[in-house]
Structure formats: structure tokens, C-alpha cells
Amino acid sequence: MLKRSLIAGASVLALAPAANAQDCELTISVYSFAQDEFDEILYTPFEEETGCEVIVETGNSVERLAKIAANRESPVIDMAVVSVHDALEASRDGLLQPIDTDALENFDKLYDLAKDPLGNGEAIGYTFYATSIAYRTDKVEVTSWGDLLSDELAGNVAFPDVTTNQGPPALYMLGKALGDDDTSLEAPMEALGEHADDIVTFYVRSSQLAQLMMQEEIWAAPIGRFAWGQFKDSGLPIAWAEPEEGQTGGLNVMVMTANNGNEELATRFMDYWLSTEVQTKLAEGLVDSPANAEVTVSDEAAENLTYGAETVAQLDLLPPEAIVDNRDAWIEQWNALVVQ
Amino acid sequence: MSSSVFGNRTTGLSLTLPAALFAAALFLVPVAILLSEAFVGPEGGFSLSAYSDFFADPRYRAVFWRTLKLGVLVTLTAAIIGYVAAFAIVSLPPKSRGRIFGLVILPLMISPVARTYAWLVILGRTGIVNETLGLFGIEPIRFLFTETAVFIGLLQLFMPLMIVSLISAMENMPSDAVPAARLLGASWVQVFLRVILPLTREGLVIGGTLVFTGSLTAYITPAILGGSKVLMLETLLYQRVTVARDFASASVIALILILMCFGANLVLRRLATVKRRTAA
Amino acid sequence: MNRIAAWTVISLLLVFLIGPFIIILGAALSAGPVMAFPPDGLSLQWFEKVFSIDSFRSSFAISIWLGLCSPLAALILGVPASYAMARYDVRGAELVRLLVSAPIIVPGIIVGLALLRYLVIPTGIGIGLALFLAHTALVLPYAVRVVSASMDNLRADIEEAAVMLGCSRLGAFLRVVLPNIRGGILAAFILGFVTSFNEVPVALFLSGPGITTLPIDMIGYMEITYDPSVAALAALLAALSIAIVFAAERFLGLSRYV
Numbered sequence: 104m105l106k107r108s109l110i111a112g113a114s115v116l117a118l119a120p121a122a123n124a125q126d127c128e129l130t131i132s133v134y135s136f137a138q139d140e141f142d143e144i145l146y147t148p149f150e151e152e153t154g155c156e157v158i159v160e161t162g163n164s165v166e167r168l169a170k171i172a173a174n175r176e177s178p179v180i181d182m183a184v185v186s187v188h189d190a191l192e193a194s195r196d197g198l199l200q201p202i203d204t205d206a207l208e209n210f211d212k213l214y215d216l217a218k219d220p221l222g223n224g225e226a227i228g229y230t231f232y233a234t235s236i237a238y239r240t241d242k243v244e245v246t247s248w249g250d251l252l253s254d255e256l257a258g259n260v261a262f263p264d265v266t267t268n269q270g271p272p273a274l275y276m277l278g279k280a281l282g283d284d285d286t287s288l289e290a291p292m293e294a295l296g297e298h299a300d301d302i303v304t305f306y307v308r309s310s311q312l313a314q315l316m317m318q319e320e321i322w323a324a325p326i327g328r329f330a331w332g333q334f335k336d337s338g339l340p341i342a343w344a345e346p347e348e349g350q351t352g353g354l355n356v357m358v359m360t361a362n363n364g365n366e367e368l369a370t371r372f373m374d375y376w377l378s379t380e381v382q383t384k385l386a387e388g389l390v391d392s393p394a395n396a397e398v399t400v401s402d403e404a405a406e407n408l409t410y411g412a413e414t415v416a417q418l419d420l421l422p423p424e425a426i427v428d429n430r431d432a433w434i435e436q437w438n439a440l441v442v443q
Numbered sequence: 444m445s446s447s448v449f450g451n452r453t454t455g456l457s458l459t460l461p462a463a464l465f466a467a468a469l470f471l472v473p474v475a476i477l478l479s480e481a482f483v484g485p486e487g488g489f490s491l492s493a494y495s496d497f498f499a500d501p502r503y504r505a506v507f508w509r510t511l512k513l514g515v516l517v518t519l520t521a522a523i524i525g526y527v528a529a530f531a532i533v534s535l536p537p538k539s540r541g542r543i544f545g546l547v548i549l550p551l552m553i554s555p556v557a558r559t560y561a562w563l564v565i566l567g568r569t570g571i572v573n574e575t576l577g578l579f580g581i582e583p584i585r586f587l588f589t590e591t592a593v594f595i596g597l598l599q600l601f602m603p604l605m606i607v608s609l610i611s612a613m614e615n616m617p618s619d620a621v622p623a624a625r626l627l628g629a630s631w632v633q634v635f636l637r638v639i640l641p642l643t644r645e646g647l648v649i650g651g652t653l654v655f656t657g658s659l660t661a662y663i664t665p666a667i668l669g670g671s672k673v674l675m676l677e678t679l680l681y682q683r684v685t686v687a688r689d690f691a692s693a694s695v696i697a698l699i700l701i702l703m704c705f706g707a708n709l710v711l712r713r714l715a716t717v718k719r720r721t722a723a
Numbered sequence: 724m725n726r727i728a729a730w731t732v733i734s735l736l737l738v739f740l741i742g743p744f745i746i747i748l749g750a751a752l753s754a755g756p757v758m759a760f761p762p763d764g765l766s767l768q769w770f771e772k773v774f775s776i777d778s779f780r781s782s783f784a785i786s787i788w789l790g791l792c793s794p795l796a797a798l799i800l801g802v803p804a805s806y807a808m809a810r811y812d813v814r815g816a817e818l819v820r821l822l823v824s825a826p827i828i829v830p831g832i833i834v835g836l837a838l839l840r841y842l843v844i845p846t847g848i849g850i851g852l853a854l855f856l857a858h859t860a861l862v863l864p865y866a867v868r869v870v871s872a873s874m875d876n877l878r879a880d881i882e883e884a885a886v887m888l889g890c891s892r893l894g895a896f897l898r899v900v901l902p903n904i905r906g907g908i909l910a911a912f913i914l915g916f917v918t919s920f921n922e923v924p925v926a927l928f929l930s931g932p933g934i935t936t937l938p939i940d941m942i943g944y945m946e947i948t949y950d951p952s953v954a955a956l957a958a959l960l961a962a963l964s965i966a967i968v969f970a971a972e973r974f975l976g977l978s979r980y981v
Contacts, residue, residue: 130932135943138778160932161778161943166685170931173844179932258585264671266686304588304670310948317759318567320587333948336756434687438502442672454892455811462804462863463819469860470826473837528736531729543733545968550740552964554921556938557957560945561743564750564760564954571746571760599739606736660830662924663942677832681927684836697833704828 127155129368132171132183134355135161136329137390144384149375155368164189164268171198171360178360182369186268187354188426190226195427199225200361206370209377209395214415217354217394220423226356229376230391233352233409233418234272236344237334238323239316245323245344248273249280252294257301261312261324264305265437271430272351273325275421279348286425288433289440296440305442313337327353328409332389335407352409352418355391386410478701481694497695503679507699510676513590514658514703517597521605521654522647526639529609544610551603559664562596563587566668592668593675600664601657605650612646613639648711655707659700676700744961751955769955779956781933782940785851786920789936793858794866794915798908800859801866806900809874810882824864831861831924839928850931857925862915869914873907874900913971917964 133141138161146157160167164185171180175198185193193199201224204210210218210227217228238245243255251260263269274291275284283290295302303321306312309330315321317337323344326334334341357373359366375381382395392408393400400410409415484490497503532543550558565571566586573583586592620642624634640647665675674682680696683689746760751769753762773779804823808816826834834857843853877900885895926936935943937960945953 132932139776142777158932161935169685169688172688173839176844177847266682302672303585304672307671308945310945313948314563315587318569319583320568320585333950338756431687438500442502455807455813458803458807458811459813459816459819462800462867463822465800466822466825466860466863469838469842469856470829470834471822473841474829474833476841477833477837524736527732531732531736534729535733543737546737546741549965549968550744552917552921552968553744553961554938554941554957554964555923556921556941557747557960558743560953560957561747561750565743565746569759599743603740656828660832660924662832662927677830677924680832680836684928690840693836697830697836700830700833701828704830708828 127153127365127368128158129155129365129372130158130160130179130181131369131372132160132162132167132180134163134184137388140385140388140390144388144390145376145381148381149372152375153368153371157372165266168193168198172196175361178363180360181363181365182357182359182372184229184355184357187220187226187228187356188421188423188430190356190358191221191423191427192430193358194221194223194225198361199358200366201225202227202357202359202373203366203370207374207377209374209379212379212395212397213377214394214396214412216415217356220354220356226358227373227377228354228356228394229382230355230385230394231352231409231415231418232328232355232392233350233414234269234276234325234327235346235350236323237312237316237326237331237341238344240340240342242322245342246347247280248276248325248346248348250346251277251323251325252298252301256323257298258303259320259322260302261304261306261315261321262295262302263309263325264307265433265441267307268353269309269325269327271426271433272353272421274433276325276346276348276351276419279419280346286421286429287436288429289436292433292436292440299441316341328392328407331407349417349419352420354420474697477694478698479694481691481698493691493695497692497699503692506674506676506679509590509673510659511703513594513597513675514655514707516594517601517658518605518651518655518707520594520598521602522651525602525605525609525650526635528606529613530639532606532610533613544607547603547606549603550599555600555661555663558600559596559667562592562599562668566592566595587668588670588672590669590673593665593673596664596668597658597661600661601654604653604657608646608650608653609643610646612643616642644714648708648714651711652704652708655711656704659703744958747954747961748958751951751958753951753954756950769951770959772950772952773956773959776944776952778935778940779937779944782935782937785934786937789855789858790916790920792855793919794862794912796855796859797863797866797915798870798911801863801911802870802904802908805867805870805874806896809871809877810879820867823867826861827864831922832927834861835925835928838925843929850929850934854926854929854934854936857929858919858922861922861925862918865914865918866911869911870904870907873904877903910971913967917967921960921964 138159146159150157160180167183168185168189171178171183171193174180190199204224204227207227213228217231220226220228236245236248236251242259243250250256251262263273265271265274271288274288274295275286277295278284278288278291281290281294303315306324309326310333312321312324312326312330313333316324316334316339331343357376359369363369377395379395379397382393382398383400385391386393386398386400386408387404389404389407392410396412400408405411409418481493482489482491484492532540532547535543567573568583568585572586576584586595616639620638621634624638629637660677662677662681665673665678666681669675669678676696676699680693683692683696749760749762752765752767753759754764754766754768755762801823804819807813808819813819838853838857842848843850882895882899885899886892890898921938922936923938923942926939930936930939941953941956
């Protein structure tokens with residue numbers, strides 16, 4: 104009796120994905136953010152259209168790529184969305200394969216910047232975001248990236264950790280404010296290191312920041328536009344800075360894992376995701392800013408997104424090669440200069 | 444026990460074997476492989492370079508010392524508060540004793556994620572602690588992302604283990620030992636050092652090991668309350684694996700953690716036996 | 724210690740140990756968009772939100788399954804072992820005890836990483852199965868410890884008498900031993916459930932597509948937002964644990980075994 108229920112239990116656990124398998128399934132790896140919206144706008148309609156099941160793994164870029172690398176011999180994940188520099192690193196590791204753009208009906212509709220950001224056909228951009236500084240207007244005024252190290256903000260500012268997607272771009276802009284735009288990031292790290300005690304935390308999760316601002320732990324922090332919603336809704340006087348050095352940002356891309364054996368369905372899914380219909384819904388839901396140039400959104404949504412060819416063109420982006428090539432050195436330097 | 448009925452060793456062995464094999468296969472072997480990785484040098488072959496590299500890095504050294512310091516501080520504080528609390532609880536009539544005991548172990552049953560999360564609200568700059576301090580005109584103090592926050596979180600997480608261990612030790616203490624010593628004119632300090640401590644050392648060793656081990660191996664508390672500014676070995680390990688895919692450092696940290704846990708147990712045992720000799 | 728001093732100490736202690744949960748409940752009842760205590764007005768909206776999030780439902784189901792299956796498996800392994808170590812002269816019993824209780828001393832994050840790298844990846848077994856096996860190993864120490872404690876309280880001569888009177892060994896175990904250690908087995912099961920249900924570090928590495936436990940899902944959710952629904956979920960989990968512990972204490976006297 105005991106034994107039988109144990110075996111039943113174990114098999115349910117072990118075979119959970121297989122037990123309700125349909126004829127086909129697609130395993131994707133995505134950011135954990137806004138899963139309910141993605142489910143409604145993207146996964147469920149896609150499942151209904153194809154009759155295939157979408158299995159979702161969530162987490163941050165780096166953790167998920169670590170797992171993809173670990174399973175390279177027998178890939179579990181068919182397609183993933185990651186930052187463009189993580190895609191470059193995965194590509195160099197041989198974890199990816201080119202995406203068949205001829206099979207993508209929506210490919211031509213994309214902004215040129217999104218079409219082939221790695222230059223080898225292994226990644227396609229699906230969303231852009233701006234990165235700037237969110238700050239409490241009742242406490243301070245932020246007009247430059249250099250203001251993050253001002254006396255006014257000492258003890259009231261959070262900065263992204265160098266290992267996050269926001270870290271290097273924010274450092275790069277801080278460097279610009281200090282008059283040094285070298286990608287070694289040495290000058291901004293040195294400056295940040297001198298002010299390390301004035302930084303409340305080097306955050307790894309942007310979700311913390313709204314709470315920290317509400318609790319008055321911090322007054323300002325560099326954030327990605329995708330996290331802006333929760334600040335805006337908090338009812339506090341918080342503004343999105345337009346620093347004189349400009350805004351930076353990032354591009355997130357979709358990639359196809361090498362030898363996954365499920366390329367056809369994964370390509371179909373990518374095409375669906377890039378379609379004007381889905382991209383419009385994601386934009387209107389303030390989930391992701393569009394990479395599809397045919398998307399038009401309401402003024403209210405546009406206000407909260409990184410939207411339009413002009414906006415996208417103005418972003419001061421760190422090239423992905425610079426990030427991948429320097430990342431180890433940055434972490435070393437960060438450990439030596441900033442966190443000690 | 445070797446009576447006729449229980450004499451058969453084969454039966455005994457065959458009943459124990461599945462559990463032992465399971466623990467070995469699922470636990471000992473993978474963990475042992477992981478630990479052994481840290482002894483392989485860059486060119487293969489036995490090497491301690493991963494260890495010297497680890498300890499050569501001042502930042503890692505700082506994390507090591509911080510972990511040790513917080514572990515010791517949490518254990519000591521838990522022991523001090525634990526003795527007072529356990530003594531108070533044991534002095535209650537049996538019925539309320541049972542109820543209070545239930546309340547003390549209650550936090551152990553609740554998700555550490557939930558437990559740690561609460562401190563985020565309590566210790567914030569506009570949290571209940573700072574609001575209360577404000578009533579007395581004290582400026583807000585920064586707790587979050589400091590060692591203090593991690594200390595408080597760990598203390599709340601693991602103190603029940605110390606109290607439970609001390610209570611069971613005190614319950615086995617002869618009930619007249621303390622009153623007798625007091626009658627003979629011993630001060631409370633003397634009573635503690637000469638009577639209570641020797642009679643409860645077993646509980647202190649168990650409780651101390653549990654609290655220290657728990658503090659060292661907690662992940663979620665330092666991750667949420669300390670963040671990247673207050674890294675502990677456990678959070679550092681996770682960071683090395685996920686961010687840098689640096690499995691060599693991860694193995695080194697793993698072995699250091701395990702050695703620290705065993706070391707604490709040995710030290711506590713030694714302390715307990717020394718106490719017994721001086722007391723005898 | 725006199726009565727007033729004793730109760731003062733105990734009250735302070737309980738404020739420290741239990742107080743945070745009251746704060747969580749308060750923050751969860753907040754009508755405002757961010758966690759705050761005292762709450763800005765009262766509402767149940769965050770509790771409603773918890774139930775509307777799909778991923779919480781599926782990860783809750785996985786956590787419940789794990790919480791039920793792993794202690795069960797651990798008991799199937801642990802009860803015979805505890806019985807044998809109490810009744811037979813097992814060579815190497817100490818070694819077995821040490822082996823079985825090792826998971827308590829080895830940090831969970833190491834176990835998770837080791838199993839991911841040296842069990843899941845080489846053998847290709849599913850993450851779900853790996854998580855189930857890992858949690859079984861993790862709660863095995865409780866099964867052995869708690870059941871051993873109740874075996875020690877059971878006199879061997881009753882069982883011997885049953886065997887002499889013609890009962891088979893298995894029969895004696897089932898009719899005499901098992902009913903007497905029932906309380907210990909249930910206590911071990913509940914402790915195992917709670918341990919597995921709340922476990923974080925092992926599951927941190929052993930999670931994959933479609934397999935995420937509730938605590939890991941909560942941490943993931945906190946990566947996205949810190950709205951009070953996390954507090955509401957934490958309060959619900961706390962209530963669930965409290966209910967289980969109270970029921971167990973009431974009917975079994977769980978505290979005797981901890």
C-alpha cells in the first residue's frame with residue numbers, strides 16, 4: 104500500500120512533463136518577469152494555434168545560460184531569450200545555432216538594429232529598453248549620471264551590481280559624466296569605490312528598488328525601463344531622469360539552442376512572438392517595448408515604453424563585444440576597487 | 444542485544460543497507476566528487492592551488508572571516524539568550540510550559556523565505572524599529588544591507604534550535620540542584636558556572652552545533668538582508684557558480700563550509716569535556 | 724526565577740520570534756501598493772492576487788507532492804534501518820547513522836550543486852525525480868532520528884514474546900512494533916513534510932522547466948516585484964505550517980520528538 108503510493112508519487116514527479124505531453128512540446132527559457140501577461144498574450148494563444156504545449160523555465164539571464172551550458176549534450180531548452188551580450192557569450196561557447204530567418208514572416212518588419220545584432224544570424228532582438236536613473240523629485244534633482252555620487256545622494260543611492268545587465272551600462276555612463284568613456288570602466292569604478300560607503304546596496308534585483316524607495320532607504324537608482332511601471336504606480340513623486348550624457352539601455356534577443364531537434368516549432372514560436380499583433384499587445388500591456396517597427400501604440404503606452412525609431416536610435420548602447428570581452432576583467436576590478 | 448531472536452546479523456544488515464546505500468549514492472558520492480574537484484590543479488593532478496588562490500584574494504578572505512564572525516556571534520548570543528529563556532520556560536508549570544514550547548518551535552516550521560521577508564519591512568528606514576526610535580528622537584538607523592540585519596535575521600531563524608536543546612537538557616537536570624546550590628549561598632553566577640552549565644553541556648553542544656551550522660549554511664537570509672555588500676560564503680558560492688561558472692571556487696567554498704561545521708562540533712565537544720573536568 | 728521575571732523573559736522572546744509573522748500579516752492586509760507596517764488601510768486584494776497567479780498554483784502543487792512523497796520514501800528506507808539498529812547487533816551501525824545524518828551538516832546549496840552536476844547531467848534523469856531523491860535524502864535523518872527515539876522507548880521483550888508465541892518476525896513487527904511507533908512515524912512524516920516544503924538551497928539548483936517549488940517561485944516572484952502579495956503568500960504559508968504544527972501537537976505531542 105505504502106509502496107504503491109510511493110511509486111505512484113515518484114512517477115508523477117518524474118514524469119510530470121511527459122505525462123501530459125501532447126504530440127509536440129516546446130521548452131523555452133525566459134526572464135521571470137510578467138509571466139501572467141506572457142501566458143495570456145503569447146503562450147496560450149500559441150498553444151491554441153499549434154496544439155503544442157509550451158513549457159516555461161524562468162530566471163535571470165546568467166543563471167539560465169549556466170543551465171543551458173550544463174545541458175549542452177542533450178539540450179532541454181529549445182529557445183531562450185537573453186540579453187544580447189549573454190547571447191554573444193553563448194554563441195562563442197557554441198551553444199547556439201543560426202535562426203532560419205527565411206521562415207520568419209515578421210523578420211522584415213523589425214528595426215534594423217534588431218535583425219542581426221551578433222552579425223552571425225544566431226540572435227534576433229525582440230525588445231529594447233532604455234536605462235536611466237529613477238529618483239525622488241521631492242528629495243533631489245538628477246540631471247547627470249555624475250549626480251549619483253553627489254553629496255546630496257550620499258547614503259541614499261543604490262547602484263546595479265557589475266554582474267547585472269544594468270551594471271556595465273550604468274558604469275559606462277557614469278564614466279562619461281566623469282569625462283572618460285573608455286570601456287575598461289576603470290575611472291567610474293575607481294570613483295564608485297571611493298564612494299562605496301555612500302551606496303546603500305549594489306543591487307542584483309531591480310524589483311527591490313521600488314520597495315527601497317518607498318521605505319526611504321534610497322532616493323535614486325539606475326534602472327531599466329522595464330522596471331519603471333512599479334515606480335510609477337507607487338504614488339510617490341518619482342521621475343525618470345534625462346541626464347545630459349544621455350540614456351543607455353539594452354537589447355534583449357531570442358536565441359535557438361544548438362542541436363535541440365525542435366527547430367521548426369521554435370522558429371514558429373519566434374515568428375509568432377515577433378508578429379505585429381503579439382508585439383502590440385505586449386507593448387500595450389507595458390510588458391516589453393516593441394522591436395517590430397510596424398507596432399503602433401497608444402500615447403499612454405508610448406509614454407512608458409522605449410518606443411519608436413528615434414528613441415531607439417538615441418540610446419547609447421555598450422557594444423556586446425565590449426561587455427563579453429571585458430566582463431571578467433570588470434568583475435575583478437569591481438572586486439578590487441568597489442566592494443573590497 | 445544478542446538474544447536468540449535478534450541474533451541474526453544478516454537480517455539486521457539487510458534492513459539497514461537500503462538506507463545506507465541510498466544516502467551514499469544520493470549524497471556522499473556526488474558531494475565527494477564535487478569536493479575533490481578543488482584538489483585538481485589547472486594542468487590536472489593533485490594541487491592545492493584552488494585553495495591558495497581563494498585565500499590569496501582579500502575579498503574572499505573578508506567573506507570567510509565575516510561568515511565565521513557572524514556564525515560565532517549568532518551562536519554566542521543564541522546561547523546567552525537561550526539559557527535565560529530555557530530557564531524561564533522550565534520554571535513554568537507543565538501545562539503552560541508545553542504551550543510556550545509549541546510557540547518557540549513554531550518559527551522553525553515556517554518558510555525561511557517568509558521569515559526573512561518580514562525583517563525587510565521591520566528593519567527598513569521607515570520600518571517599525573526606526574519609527575519607534577523616532578519617538579525617542581533618535582535619527583533613523585540603517586539596518587538593511589548591513590551585518591546587523593543579517594545577524595538579527597539569523598538569530599531569529601536559529602535561536603529556537605538552541606532553546607529546544609537547552610530545555611531538553613535542563614529537564615534532565617535534578618530539580619533540586621539549583622535551589623540547593625542557592626541555599627548553600629552560591630551566587631547566580633556560581634550556580635550557572637558550577638551547576639547549570641556542567642549539567643546542560645550536552646544540550647549546549649547540540650544547540651551550538653545546530654545554530655552555528657545553520658548560520659553558516661543559510662542562503663536566503665544573507666541573500667535578502669545582506670545583499671551583495673554583505674556576502675557570506677553560501678551566497679558567494681551561489682554567485683560564483685551562476686555568474687562566473689567558477690566551479691573551482693565553489694568546491695573550495697563547499698569544503699571550507701563543511702570543515703567549519705565539523706570544526707565547530709569538535710570545538711564545542713572539547714569545551715564541554717574541559718568543563719566537565721574542571722567541574723569534577 | 725520568579726514568576727514575573729520568567730514571564731517577562733518569555734514575552735520578550737516571543738515578540739522577537741513570533742512578532743515578525745504578525746507584521747507580515749499586517750503588511751499583507753495593506754490596501755496600498757507597497758509593503759508597509761502599519762498597513763495603509765485594510766484590504767484582501769493581495770490575498771486574491773496570490774490565488775490568481777498561475778505559477779504559484781503549479782509550484783504549490785509540486786511542493787505539496789514533494790512534501791508528501793519524500794518523507795514517505797524516507798520512512799520506507801528509514802523505519803527498517805532504525806528498527807534494525809535498535810534490535811540487531813548491526814556491524815557499522817554508527818557509520819550508517821553518520822552517513823544517514825550527513826545531509827544535516829552539509830550545506831544544502833552544495834548538495835543541490837553536486838546533484839545537478841554529477842547526477843542529473845550525467846544520467847539525464849529528470850529534474851523532478853532528482854529533486855524528489857534529494858529531498859528524500861534530506862529528510863532521511865529526521866526519519867531515522869525520530870523513529871529511533873520511539874524504538875528506544877519500546878521494550879524488546881514484548882516483541883520477543885510475540886515471536887516465541889509463534890508470530891513470524893514480520894508479523895511481530897507489523898502487529899507489535901509498528902502500532903507502538905506509529906506516533907514517531909507520523910511525527911517524522913510531519914517534520915519531513917515541513918522541511919521539504921520550506922526547503923530552498925537544494926531546490927535553487929534543482930529546478931527546471933515546469934519544475935519549480937513554491938519557495939523558489941516566491942524568490943523568483945520577488946525578483947519581479949515586492950508588492951504585498953509576497954507577504955500575503957508568506958502569511959498563508961505561515962498559517963498552513965501553524966495549522967499543521969498545532970494539529971500535530973494536539974494529537975501527537977510532536978514536541979516530544981523534536
